[in-house]
Amino acid sequence: MSEKKSKKVTIDMNINGEKVETDILAADLLLDVIRNNLGLTGAKPGCLNGDCGACTVIINQKPMKSCLTLAIEVGDKEITTIEGLLHSPVQKAFVDEFAFQCGYCTPGFILNSHALLMNDPNPNKEKITEWLSSNICRCTGYKEIENAIQAVMTKTHNKNDSD
Amino acid sequence: MDIIGKTVSRKDAWEKVTGQAVYTGDKSESGMLYAEKVISPYGHALIKNMDLSKAKKIKGVKAIITGGNLPLTGEEIQDRYPIACEKVRYHGEVVALVVADTPKCARQAADLIRVVYEPLPVVNTPGQAFDPNAPLVHEQLEQYKKKSTVYPEPGTNIANRSKIRKGDITKGWEKSDVVIEKRFSFNPSDHVAMETRCALGRIEADGKVLITSSSQAPFMIKRLISEYFGIENGNVIVNTPLVGGGYGGKASIQLELLAYIASKAVGGRLVRVQNTREEDILTSPCHIGLEATIKLGCSQEGLLQAAEILYLWDGGAYSDKATSLSRAGAVDCTGPYHIDNVWCDSLCMYTNHPYASPYRGYAHSEVLFAFERTMDGLADKLRLDPLEFRHKNAIRPGDTTPTQVLLNKSNVGNLPECIDRLKTLMEWEKGQKIDLGHHKMKVKGISCVWKTSTIDTNAGSGVILTFNPDGSVNLLSGVVEIGTGTKTVLAQIVSEKLKMKFENVHVQIKVNTQNTPEHWKTVASRGTFMAGRAALQAVDDAIGQLKHLASCVLRAPVEDFEIGRERVYLRDDPSIGLSYKDLAYGYTYPNGNAIGGQIIGRGHYILRHLTYLNPETGAGKPGPEWTVGAQGVEVEFDTREYTYKITKAFSVIDAGKVLNPKMAEGQIMGAMSMGLAFGGRETFYFDDLGRVLNPQLRTYRPLRYGENPEYICEFVETPQIDAPYGSRGVGEHGLLGMPAALGNSLSLAAGVSLNQLPLLPELIWRKKEAANRGDSL
Ligand code: FES
Ligand code: FES
Numbered sequence: 025m026s027e028k029k030s031k032k033v034t035i036d037m038n039i040n041g042e043k044v045e046t047d048i049l050a051a052d053l054l055l056d057v058i059r060n061n062l063g064l065t066g067a068k069p070g071c072l073n074g075d076c077g078a079c080t081v082i083i084n085q086k087p088m089k090s091c092l093t094l095a096i097e098v099g100d101k102e103i104t105t106i107e108g109l110l111h112s113p114v115q116k117a118f119v120d121e122f123a124f125q126c127g128y129c130t131p132g133f134i135l136n137s138h139a140l141l142m143n144d145p146n147p148n149k150e151k152i153t154e155w156l157s158s159n160i161c162r163c164t165g166y167k168e169i170e171n172a173i174q175a176v177m178t179k180t181h182n183k184n185d186s187d
Numbered sequence: 188m189d190i191i192g193k194t195v196s197r198k199d200a201w202e203k204v205t206g207q208a209v210y211t212g213d214k215s216e217s218g219m220l221y222a223e224k225v226i227s228p229y230g231h232a233l234i235k236n237m238d239l240s241k242a243k244k245i246k247g248v249k250a251i252i253t254g255g256n257l258p259l260t261g262e263e264i265q266d267r268y269p270i271a272c273e274k275v276r277y278h279g280e281v282v283a284l285v286v287a288d289t290p291k292c293a294r295q296a297a298d299l300i301r302v303v304y305e306p307l308p309v310v311n312t313p314g315q316a317f318d319p320n321a322p323l324v325h326e327q328l329e330q331y332k333k334k335s336t337v338y339p340e341p342g343t344n345i346a347n348r349s350k351i352r353k354g355d356i357t358k359g360w361e362k363s364d365v366v367i368e369k370r371f372s373f374n375p376s377d378h379v380a381m382e383t384r385c386a387l388g389r390i391e392a393d394g395k396v397l398i399t400s401s402s403q404a405p406f407m408i409k410r411l412i413s414e415y416f417g418i419e420n421g422n423v424i425v426n427t428p429l430v431g432g433g434y435g436g437k438a439s440i441q442l443e444l445l446a447y448i449a450s451k452a453v454g455g456r457l458v459r460v461q462n463t464r465e466e467d468i469l470t471s472p473c474h475i476g477l478e479a480t481i482k483l484g485c486s487q488e489g490l491l492q493a494a495e496i497l498y499l500w501d502g503g504a505y506s507d508k509a510t511s512l513s514r515a516g517a518v519d520c521t522g523p524y525h526i527d528n529v530w531c532d533s534l535c536m537y538t539n540h541p542y543a544s545p546y547r548g549y550a551h552s553e554v555l556f557a558f559e560r561t562m563d564g565l566a567d568k569l570r571l572d573p574l575e576f577r578h579k580n581a582i583r584p585g586d587t588t589p590t591q592v593l594l595n596k597s598n599v600g601n602l603p604e605c606i607d608r609l610k611t612l613m614e615w616e617k618g619q620k621i622d623l624g625h626h627k628m629k630v631k632g633i634s635c636v637w638k639t640s641t642i643d644t645n646a647g648s649g650v651i652l653t654f655n656p657d658g659s660v661n662l663l664s665g666v667v668e669i670g671t672g673t674k675t676v677l678a679q680i681v682s683e684k685l686k687m688k689f690e691n692v693h694v695q696i697k698v699n700t701q702n703t704p705e706h707w708k709t710v711a712s713r714g715t716f717m718a719g720r721a722a723l724q725a726v727d728d729a730i731g732q733l734k735h736l737a738s739c740v741l742r743a744p745v746e747d748f749e750i751g752r753e754r755v756y757l758r759d760d761p762s763i764g765l766s767y768k769d770l771a772y773g774y775t776y777p778n779g780n781a782i783g784g785q786i787i788g789r790g791h792y793i794l795r796h797l798t799y800l801n802p803e804t805g806a807g808k809p810g811p812e813w814t815v816g817a818q819g820v821e822v823e824f825d826t827r828e829y830t831y832k833i834t835k836a837f838s839v840i841d842a843g844k845v846l847n848p849k850m851a852e853g854q855i856m857g858a859m860s861m862g863l864a865f866g867g868r869e870t871f872y873f874d875d876l877g878r879v880l881n882p883q884l885r886t887y888r889p890l891r892y893g894e895n896p897e898y899i900c901e902f903v904e905t906p907q908i909d910a911p912y913g914s915r916g917v918g919e920h921g922l923l924g925m926p927a928a929l930g931n932s933l934s935l936a937a938g939v940s941l942n943q944l945p946l947l948p949e950l951i952w953r954k955k956e957a958a959n960r961g962d963s964l
Contacts, residue, residue: 065213066206068431070381071464075884078381106206115204119196122853126670127203128381128431134204153893160884162381162432163670165856166895 035099039064040108048095055079055090058105066106066131070160077159080132081105087139087155106131113179114138117172125163132159137173145180191683191912194849197675198694199429199668209428211401212385212461219387220249222449222460223293225283225300226470227275230311230539230877231324232304234273234282242296247288250452251296254282258415260444263337264346266325267505267542269444275304276324276504277541278878279469286449286458309877312372313478313499313536316344324504324537336799337510344537346502347510349517351531351589351805359493359528363484367565371557373944375476375501375540376869378547379889382431383467388446390455394418396447399426403438403667404708409700411440412447427698433669434861435545438708439472439508468882472544473871475512476501479557489571491580494521496531498554503542510535512543514800515641516550518809520589522558523602523637524580529589531805539877548919551638552862552926559634559927560942563934573931574615577635578606582815588639591806597908598812600841600915602635604903605817608839609633612899613819620935626827629834632932633819634924639810640713640916644797648717649704650725652681652788658753658768659691660729660788664722665706666714668696671918672850673714677722679846680911684726686751687767704791714918715846716811719911720792729788736770736783812907814915816840818924820863820896824936829951831933833863833896836925841903843915855921856898862925864890868945 032047039062046061055072058064058081070078072091079091082104109115114137117123124130133156140147140155147155152173161169202208239251254272259265271282283300287293308322315321321344325331329341337347360366386400396418398408405425413420430437442460449458462471477500484493498516502509513535520531546552566576581602582588584595592598609615613631621629651663662681666673678692685692695703706718734748737755741763749758756764765774773783800807821835836859845851868888872880881887900921906913926944934941939954 059213060215064206065209068210068382069212070383071884073464073883073885075464076381106204110205118204119200122197122849124203124670125672125853125857126381126430126432127199127208128210130203131206156892157894160379160381160889160891162379162434162861162889163857164853165860165898166890166892167856167898168853169892 035096037098037103038101039103040105050096052095053091054093054095054098057095058090064105064107068128068131077132077136078129080135080159082135082139085139085142087136104135106135109134109138112138113176114141114172117175121168121172121175123164123168123172129159129161133161133169141176146177188683190679190689191846192844194847195675195679195689197672197850198678199696210382210431211387211399211428212382214387214399216457218457220286220288220453220456220458221290221293222284222286222445222458223290223297224281224466224470225297225302226466227271227278227280227282228878229275229304229306230278230309231307232275233307234271234275234302235305236303237283238301241299242285245292245296245299247292248285248296249288250286252284252448252452257448259331260411260415261505261507263510264331264333264339264506266331267507269448277539279466279541280504281445281470284445284449286453306876309875310344310538311873311877313476313501313538316536316538317499317534324539338802345534346506346537347513347535349514349533349800349805350803351517351520351529352803353589353591354528356493356495356528356530360484362486362492364487365565365568366482366484367561367568368480368482369561369564369940369942371479371560371942373476374870374873375503375543376474376865376871377468377887378434378436378474379884379887380432380434380436383462383464384437384442384471385459385461386442386446387457387459388443388450389457390450394422396423398423398443398446399428400443401430401437402427402443403430403433403669404440405667405698405700406665406705407708408440408443412443415444416447425700427667429696430667430669434547435549436472437669439544441471464884465882468887469541469879472507473503473541474546475509475543475550475553476540477553477557481557481561483561483565485565485569489569489576489579491524491526493528494526496520498531498533500533500535501538501540502535503538503540505542506535506537507542508545509543511641512545512550516554517805518590518641519551519637519639520554522555522562523582523635523815525582525586531589540873541879547858547861548638548923549640551636552865552923555634555636555923556926556930556944559924560930563931564940574606574610574633578603581606581635582637588813589805590800590809592808594813597906600813600815600843601903601905602815602817605815605839605841606635608901608903609817609819609837612837612839612901613821623823626825628824628826628936629821630824630932630936631819631821632928632930632935633817634927634931635817636920636923637813637815638920638923639813641809642713643707644799645793646707646717647791647793648706648721649791650718650721651704652725652729654767654771654786656772658766658771659693660685660687661693661695662722663695663703664718665698665703666718667698667709669709671714671854672847673718675850676715676846677718680719680722681726684723685729687753713916715914716910716916717792717794721790723911724790724792725788728790729786732786732788733767733770736774737765739782740765740774812915814841814917814920816920816924818928820925820928820932822932822936824933829937829948829955831948833867833929835899836863836896837899838921839901839903840917840920841905841915842917843907843910844904844913845902846912846914851902851917852900854918855900858919858921859898859925860890860895862922863896863929866926866929866944866946868947870945
């Protein structure tokens with residue numbers, strides 16, 4: 025077999041509000057680039073097949089599976105990883121509601137929930153299920169995650185009411 | 188009590204919601220190498236030839252390791268080479284390992300290794316393995332090194348036979364007016380922890396072996412690597428950061444051996460071995476399968492008299508933990524009932540399937556599926572209400588277990604009360620079967636559960652408490668944080684007993700075998716009990732030191748001191764005392780003199796009075812206590828399509844004492860969810876070559892968000908007197924009765940006996956069709 029010399033290219037990324045430059049191969053997965061090149065290991069590999077959602081990040085306000093995304097595609101888009109969220113209501117609610125156990129699926133679930141509430145602050149049950157069924161949690165019974173989302177919605181509601 | 192019994196946030200909460208939590212696969216270092224596996228595509232085959240020439244040419248390849256020259260391994264029987272030698276015995280078995288600069292390069296080279304196999308006849312079920320004419324999975328069974336407590340039968344596929352002989356089975360049948368016999372089966376399946384297994388290995392110049400692993404058993408890794416490879420025990424150091432789910436699957440030692448072997452092949456450099464999802468399902472140990480035959484007899488009044496049981500476990504290609512699982516299946520071979528005459532043979536069978544590791548519940552949910560389905564059949568024959576029937580026979584203090592342990596008020600929970608509570612919660616009096624119209628019906632099914640832990644008779648746990656200058660304390664324990672929150676509970680125990688604010692108890696989440704006291708293994712729902720006892724002793728030790736120092740400084744006898752509010756003070760005059768802060772690092776007098784030193788509390792606990800089981804009768808004490816519970820499900824069943832939706836799932840568990848309510852409930856719900864998936868949909872599909880056809884999360888389907896039922900969890904609290912604050916193990920129990928309860932509800936709904944798992948609509952349809960044709964089931 026002839027060895028093809030794969031060439032690295034430099035791309036600019038816009039991640040968690042910062043501009044970064046990194047060298048990648050055209051075939052590199054976004055997941056690998058954010059974990060290995062940028063050291064942001066909150067996004068996890070769970071299947072590398074689009075089945076589990078552990079690798080979820082937010083790209084231009086939408087949750088995306090970074091194992092199904094090539095790094096080279098995301099050039100000018102805004103990416104948020106779990107490291108870019110600090111003290112967000114969803115994180116707080118996950119803590120209060122015990123919506124995690126081992127924590128491995130948690131960054132994916134939090135980002136997915138966060139994106140959902142960003143897109144629709146008041147989703148109905150069906151919509152929540154539609155969005156969150158793309159992720160797998162093997163530890164919890166999902167009820168806790170549902171409670172966490174409900175808690176955020178109730179809070180936003182109450183806040184809006186009192187405003 | 189101030190903190191015991193209260194819901195407090197987990198100590199690992201914020202790192203887990205911010206992405207700062209570090210798991211084994213998150214670690215990277217420059218210069219790290221990567222190992223990729225070549226795995227067997229067949230269930231059973233001879234390795235005729237392996238061509239490495241193309242792979243070797245790939246730039247960046249540092250080493251290629253194949254079988255041979257490696258020791259045999261296995262926890263009870265040493266029957267497995269870490270890399271297959273001459274023969275493969277299951278689909279997914281590792282046949283070669285490539286170590287290279289990058290994962291891509293290692294993968295590329297691994298894919299270029301050409302292996303020629305000669306397929307052999309496959310042993311595809313434990314029943315087939317039991318056939319005297321079956322091909323042998325291990326011809327050299329006789330020559331393997333083994334522990335004295337495991338009983339393989341060379342010349343057959345039996346890796347272990349555990350026997351239970353309690354009472355007199357002939358008399359039992361004589362006393363039985365009604366008898367029922369049923370057969371059950373299900374294939375192996377998987378744990379599917381979201382974090383796939385991963386291990387890093389490095390060997391230092393002085394011979395120290397450093398392993399980092401996503402493991403539930405770091406101390407076992409240390410012990411086994413030392414034993415298998417002849418390395419001094421103290422020279423093996425194992426690190427375990429957070430673990431992304433275990434459920435028993437990470438209690439087996441496998442990739443750690445490969446990480447060591449790989450590092451050795453490249454001069455000790457750091458090497459990472461990580462499973463892909465497919466490898467995690469195929470190559471690494473799975474959830475055991477079972478074939479069971481259960482015969483039960485009872486008197487006209489509905490009192491159980493006899494149980495005759497045969498379990499054929501699908502231990503897979505290697506015996507590792509499967510022999511122990513077959514023993515656990517014998518120990519609690521019946522459901523939680525009083526039965527005077529019990530005969531059971533529990534056999535661990537070698538097959539050409541992926542080999543088994545523990546799975547949440549350690550053989551209990553599997554046994555209970557078979558047993559509790561039979562109980563429903565017997566209740567039906569007797570025309571007794573199934574809950575009533577169970578209540579009548581429920582195990583109680585004064586009864587004995589299958590291994591003839593006499594139960595008392597402390598070592599067994601209150602099952603009748605659990606049943607009563609379940610009855611109310613499920614609105615049992617409204618009927619078990621309710622017609623909803625439009626071809627829909629609501630049905631209810633139940634199961635009782637119990638479990639003790641069959642772990643090493645000398646399993647122990649240690650805790651160290653070191654004080655900080657500000658008077659706060661650091662808690663060190665070898666319990667691995669696999670998601671169960673045990674270290675948070677330990678912090679609650681320390682906080683309560685030391686009368687210290689919960690925030691002032693700092694927990695080291697990671698385990699390092701060199702600086703953390705050993706905790707046998709983080710399995711069997713024993714973390715809180717064993718480490719909790721050790722923690723209590725460590726607190727007592729620290730309090731003794733604090734009081735002793737205070738007695739010197741304040742010139743009063745030690746016995747006169749009390750503790751409270753992080754102070755040591757005189758009982759009769761609390762104004763005279765010293766704060767923990769003043770004593771934590773010894774006491775310094777105003778003139779500069781100092782006495783004492785850092786307060787360091789030590790505690791340990793070892794399980795007591797456990798015995799090996801008598802090989803002929805099974806008599807002996809396998810575990811410290813039996814947690815009991817009653818569970819149920821409510822299902823909406825479509826009588827035309829045989830589809831169903833699980834609407835509610837119920838658990839009433841006797842937890843002894845609930846130490847952290849929300850966390851305990853989370854454990855139960857998570858376990859119920861897993862149990863329903865095991866019962867309802869999860870299985871390996873095998874072809875004739877023993878290949879697993881569904882090693883991906885789109886073909887192997889755990890429950891997803893929205894597919895879960897409503898959970899109803901309640902606790903009964905009958906204290907286990909020798910446990911910290913009376914609490915019993917509950918980490919596994921939510922799972923135990925789910926497959927049986929689901930099977931019972933659907934059998935009732937469909938009007939056919941459903942004795943296989945998973946309970947897919949297709950299975951129900953097949954059984955219905957067969958029944959309509961008049962075939963025997
Ligand atoms: S790793 Fe991306 S979906 Fe599983
Ligand atoms: S918390 Fe463990 S997988 Fe979700």
